[in-house]
Amino acid sequence: MLIRNATLPDGRQRDVRVRGESIAEVGRDLDASDQHVIEATGKRLFPGMIDAHVHFRQPGYPHKETWESGSRSAAAGGVTTIVDQPNTDPPTIDGESFDQKAEFAADSVVDWGINGGVTADWIPNVLLRRRLFALGEVFLADSTGDMGIESDLFADALEAATDNDVPVTVHAEDADYFNDDAKARDDADAWSAFRTAKAEAEAVERACTVAKEHDATIHIAHTSTPEGVDIASEAEMTTEVTPHHLLLSRRDLSELGTFGRMNPPLRREKRRQKLYERVVDGTVDMIATDHAPHTREEKDASIWDAPSGVPGVETVLPLLLAEARDPDSGLTYERVRDLTARNPADVFDLPQKGAIEAGKDADLVLVDTTETSEISGAALHSKCDWTPFEGYDAVFPEWTMVRGAVVYERGDALDAADTTAQEDVFYDHQGENVRGADSERLE
Numbered sequence: 001m002l003i004r005n006a007t008l009p010d011g012r013q014r015d016v017r018v019r020g021e022s023i024a025e026v027g028r029d030l031d032a033s034d035q036h037v038i039e040a041t042g043k044r045l046f047p048g049m050i051d052a053h054v055h056f057r058q059p060g061y062p063h064k065e066t067w068e069s070g071s072r073s074a075a076a077g078g079v080t081t082i083v084d085q086p087n088t089d090p091p092t093i094d095g096e097s098f099d100q101k102a103e104f105a106a107d108s109v110v111d112w113g114i115n116g117g118v119t120a121d122w123i124p125n126v127l128l129r130r131r132l133f134a135l136g137e138v139f140l141a142d143s144t145g146d147m148g149i150e151s152d153l154f155a156d157a158l159e160a161a162t163d164n165d166v167p168v169t170v171h172a173e174d175a176d177y178f179n180d181d182a183k184a185r186d187d188a189d190a191w192s193a194f195r196t197a198k199a200e201a202e203a204v205e206r207a208c209t210v211a212k213e214h215d216a217t218i219h220i221a222h223t224s225t226p227e228g229v230d231i232a233s234e235a236e237m238t239t240e241v242t243p244h245h246l247l248l249s250r251r252d253l254s255e256l257g258t259f260g261r262m263n264p265p266l267r268r269e270k271r272r273q274k275l276y277e278r279v280v281d282g283t284v285d286m287i288a289t290d291h292a293p294h295t296r297e298e299k300d301a302s303i304w305d306a307p308s309g310v311p312g313v314e315t316v317l318p319l320l321l322a323e324a325r326d327p328d329s330g331l332t333y334e335r336v337r338d339l340t341a342r343n344p345a346d347v348f349d350l351p352q353k354g355a356i357e358a359g360k361d362a363d364l365v366l367v368d369t370t371e372t373s374e375i376s377g378a379a380l381h382s383k384c385d386w387t388p389f390e391g392y393d394a395v396f397p398e399w400t401m402v403r404g405a406v407v408y409e410r411g412d413a414l415d416a417a418d419t420t421a422q423e424d425v426f427y428d429h430q431g432e433n434v435r436g437a438d439s440e441r442l443e
């Protein structure tokens with residue numbers, strides 16, 4: 001198959017030849033005889049996004065999301081690899097729970113990784129020898145699933161993971177710095193007042209210190225403050241930022257209400273802007289969504305009762321591409337590529353992923369950045385039919401390819417001239433564990 005005359009993120013126009021599961025060749029005027037040709041003139045081709053932080057909810061909460069619905073949502077958003085977090089039921093903390101989740105993951109149309117969690121009951125020697133993507137998110141405070149742990153256990157877990165060459169990702173909040181005064185309030189902003197910016201900064205600082213003591217590196221999940229990013233970056237640790245912390249602030253809570261409750265919470269507009277600057281200037285390593293679906297019914301509760309978390313896997317790349325269209329944002333298409341593909345592949349050691357180069361997996365997304373459309377929760381493919389980005393401008397993929405197989409085609413992109421809405425199409429495809437097949441499991 002030949003994708004002809006696509007514009008790459010750096011602006012070069014190239015043909016891309018896909019053979020089997022891989023990119024065979026990237027060049028100009030490649031021979032197209034005997035080839036299925038996809039015409040891409042005027043369109044941009046991106047490496048598929050690696051979203052290192054999603055919650056697909058199976059086993060345990062299939063009414064919120066399943067591997068099928070979550071991975072379709074990912075594919076429709078141009079995400080070709082996802083990494084699932086351990087706060088499912090049962091939590092992913094031992095061999096059995098890992099294997100059970102891996103069976104659910106067989107429903108995924110995109111490639112995947114499974115993270116392992118740490119609780120008092122975890123079985124490190126077994127868990128760390130599975131084909132684990134990373135240990136994490138290790139919860140330094142309670143979030144959905146109440147998996148918060150004490151400092152001593154964190155240090156032990158870090159040591160065990162590092163001994164087994166397993167990366168560690170950390171949910172860094174410290175409940176000692178939560179502001180109990182906020183509990184007297186019942187407006188949506190009370191959650192942001194409660195889980196303070198200082199609680200994040202302190203936890204990042206402590207986690208980085210423990211990591212240095214153990215000669216280990218850690219990756220800080222969903223950093224929501226410029227302070228947290230700076231502390232981690234000065235300690236030479238890596239960070240991710242979610243689309244909601246990048247684009248939303250406490251100002252938006254009057255509209256979002258309890259649907260805007262997540263951990264860590266939305267911050268003040270000034271902090272959001274400083275976080276954005278760090279995403280633009282390269283201090284932040286990657287964007288990851290923390291896709292945390294909950295139903296409308298669940299979210300429609302008091303601020304102290306609503307579950308924490310917002311969906312995001314389908315809207316993240318479309319939102320970033322819309323940002324990159326605007327030269328004033330400072331975010332370039334190249335930077336978007338780095339934040340969504342190159343850097344996560346680098347940080348988490350996925351040499352086969354993250355770039356449009358000969359020899360890499362053919363994980364590709366074709367977009368038309370000359371136009372935007374408005375995000376509508378009802379049109380998304382997640383079981384979660386709402387989004388905090390309702391009405392935002394976005395650039396959705398025309399199609400998404402995983403290891404050489406087109407897994408998703410947008411209905412209205414099939415025949416642009418025909419405006420009678422056509423159905424989006426998903427093609428059968430079995431996503432694979434990016435850490436290798438089960439049968440190759442190490443002893």
Ligand SMILES: NC(=O)N[C@@H](CC(=O)O)C(=O)O
Nearest residue numbers: 055143144262263292308309
């Ligand atoms: N971020 C959230 O607010 N919620 C996540 C858990 C987490 O990532 O902390 C969830 O699983 O619902």
Ligand SMILES: [Zn+2]
Nearest residue numbers: 137143171263
């Ligand atoms: Zn978290």
Ligand SMILES: [Zn+2]
Nearest residue numbers: 053085137290
């Ligand atoms: Zn999370």
